[in-house]
Amino acid sequence: MTQEKPKILLKFEGMPNGRALKTYMAHSGYEALKKAFAMSKEDVINEVKASGLRGRGGAGFPTGLKWSFVPKDMPGPKYLICNNDESEPGTFKDRHLCSVSPHMVIEGMIIAGFAIGANKGYIYTRYEFQEEIGQVEAAIKEAYEAGLLGKNILGSGFDFDLDHYTGAGAYICGEETGLISSLEGKKGQPKLKPPFPAVSGYLARPTIVNNTETLANVPHIILNGAKEFRKYGSEKSPGTKLFSISGALGKPGVYEVPLGYSWNRFLNEEAGGLLPGLSLKALIPGGASAPLLTPKECEDLTLDYECMAAKGTMLGSGAIMVIDNRQSMVELLRCTIEFFAHESCGQCTPCREGTGWLNNIMVGINDREVGADSVDRLHLVSKQMGGRTICALSDACAMPVMSYVQKFSDELKAHLAKG
Amino acid sequence: MSVFSEGLRKKIDHYLTRYETRRSAILPVLHCIQDEHGWIKPEHIEELHSKYELDRVQVKEVITFYDIYKDKPTRKFLIRYCQNITCTMLGAKEAICRIEDHIKKLEAELGDDTPFGLEKFPCLGKCDGAPVMLVNKERVEHATVDKIDGLLSKYAPLPK
């Protein structure tokens, strides 16, 4: 597998005026759009299918396949939504991407809109990204002024309007049906699937929700072809991927590497390694909802969907949090559970009660007010929270909790014994 | 008489027609009101209901569901300090303690006129600058305990 480090998504990083439409155009920006307009909608979808692009929002669902679920002959409006909510703890790659290359996202959206027959798109960004929201809105304005958005784009006969919508501080609005509820001006509560948004989404109309990074991959795939996209990564995890890495590191940040990249190399070359004198205690490889890995499990780790799954965890949104030897697993588990308990939308009993119950137990453990059997109770409660709810937030809480208990129960129990 | 300024009324009118449904305007309208007033007052909700046909129950639902909206007065500078995983690893707790200390002392002196309010917040999506806080809408990175006094005194004087 190639270990080259191409810059595709982050091509404009560090470039003077890299965010501007002019710069984007000077480096074949919006050429993919022209090419797409000369293709049939089916061919655009087929090219994305052939690329093997998998959704970068966490679940890794094949993008072309998702697009093909939109009913073709249904009259009336269809919608495309860019999920720029990015609230999974540890994740900050979409923030970086939409700031570095807003036009790559916008071009990807127009092509996706064309392919699925949507004439209206929204970019939904979390409130906390104030600076980046300004940058995205400025890019949308530029694209309108250049005739790249609006009616009859580039004489193609295709109309596409794009608007931006700002969230208000709720992790659950990253879940696609929660996002749709929020965009409708409601509480961000997820809805049961099916029906999937592709059939009944925003205002009960066919709607595709894709992650920011997923959409930014589309221009490259259309312009250079599925084969070129597959030059990097593996058969089942093709392409490059953005990883956000944080912790006590030399160079925490966002880096683009081919899927399948060596973890050790990533840590030491991209992220600058752990700060002097520190060693690895555990790794959160895919955001707060991903099960932890021990240093031993990290030895031969590669950054792709399959290797993560084989090790019982997930690539998720590509959010890597490095836990060093100074850290208390009690403290980190406490803040993980507190997060999910706070963010549960409250609709489903296993999630609302489960996360709350876990939080009570964990506060008890932290304050040494409960017995050692509480550690096992964390596991017992978590085991009953998976697969029983409308959305995956409940699972997203249960999975990491179980991994802390499995891999660090000695530390949790030792903390209690000290009391 | 309206409880909204002319500028605000213009913005509300704009948002009410910007989306496919009026209801979608609730979030952006509340953002605008809060930007101007610091919080959403009961009379704001009443006027949205009576003059702008934004149902008061639907509006209240949104205010209580989303963390950003406040239905009580806030301090001039609301600090939203991230207490999630990476920020915790890199010193959030110590910095938060120090901010709490400052606020306690300021409150003893100034009561409700204390310039700072503090809220512990989930991951702010800037973990590469951890520990991180928002002061109103501004993101402040590397807000460790040794730097926090310098960072906060840019907004308002700290207790001696």
Ligand SMILES: Cc1cc2nc3c(=O)[nH]c(=O)nc-3n(C[C@H](O)[C@H](O)[C@H](O)COP(=O)(O)O)c2cc1C
């Ligand atoms: C609790 C929860 C939070 C989520 N947060 C996000 C998010 O912030 N951004 C995102 O793109 N997807 C998020 N997702 C996944 C979305 O539901 C959806 O799968 C994704 O946006 C689809 O885009 P993709 O196919 O391009 O990955 C979340 C899912 C869950 C269950």
Ligand code: FES
């Ligand atoms: S953990 Fe604090 S910004 Fe992400």
